[in-house]
Amino acid sequence: MPFKLENAMDNLMDVxxxxxxRDGDKFSLSRSELKGLLRGELCHYLEASRDPRMVDEIMCDLDKNMDGKVNFEEFVGLVTRLTVASCGYFDGYTPQISTCGNTPKISTCGYK
Amino acid sequence: MPFKLENAMDNLMDVxxxxxxRDGDKFSLSRSELKGLLRGELCHYLEASRDPRMVDEIMCDLDKNMDGKVNFEEFVGLVTRLTVASCGYFDGYTPQISTCGNTPKISTCGYK
Known part of the structure; x- marks a missing residue:
């Protein structure tokens, strides 16, 4: 399956x-940039919750190194967690990385 | 950028x-399955090292929960680390996740 991994990482890096x-630092997402990404790419995630604290909670949950920003590894970790939490492929699987208690089920994959 | 995240995760899940x-457990890679994946998808990684212990070292490094298998989150973590370590986009960036001392530079992305 040539290029699948490369294409996957290119797409993640594009997003x-x-x-x-947007704020000049290409290595991290600020709170407002994360909010833009969630609204632009994962809008169902926000729509599923009316809680205005959701962005802060996601930021807090993602920001492992507590610098107020989300780096590429943390961003990929979020998308991976959402995929495991929402994709039918993983039915019956126990995630190794615990998900936020507020994480709603959304679809980030085409697998059934 | 609709569908980019979905396509990325579909590609990662396909691989x-x-x-x-191959051994019936779709939720994890055994040592031999990991070896097949490294050879089939990340062959430059193995070619860059003549050390026959490389697969064991990668398995040990990846297998955070020490169950002798690599799950989807651990697999994505590997690809993410290789991308950050090898892609020109991240020149000047200090990875939050330390890479194995034996990790050679390989290209897993199309970014320059």
């Missing part, structure tokens, strides 16, 4: 880069 | 599924 460069 | 289902 990250699109939002991370 | 993971292709190798993980």
């Amino acid at each position: 990250f880069n699109y939002y991370a460069t | 993971f599924n292709y190798y993980a289902t």
Whole structure:
């Protein structure tokens, strides 16, 4: 399956880069950039929750190194967690990375 | 950028599924499955090292929960680390996740 991994990472970097460069630092998402990414790419995630604290909670949950920003590894970790939490492929699987208690089920994959 | 995240995760799951289902457990890669994935998808990684212990070292490094298998989150973590370590986009960036001392520079992305 040539190029599948490369294409996957290119797509993840395209999305990250699109939002991370808004404030000039291409290596991380600020709170407002993360909010833009969630609204632009994962809007069902926000729509599923009416809680205005959701962005802060996601930021807090993602920001492992507590610097107020979300780096590429943390961003990929979020998308991976959402995929495991929402994709039918993983029915019956116990995630190794615990998900936020507020994480709603959304679809981030085409697998059934 | 609609569908980019979905396409990325579908590609990652395609590759993971292709190798993980070889021994019947679709939720994890055994040592031999990991070896097949590294050879099939990340061959430059193995070619860059003549050390026959490389697969064991990668398995040990990836297998955070020490169950002798690599799950989807651990697999995505590997690809993410290789991307950050090898892609020109991240020049000047200090990874939050330390990479193995033996990790050679390989290209897993199309970014320059």
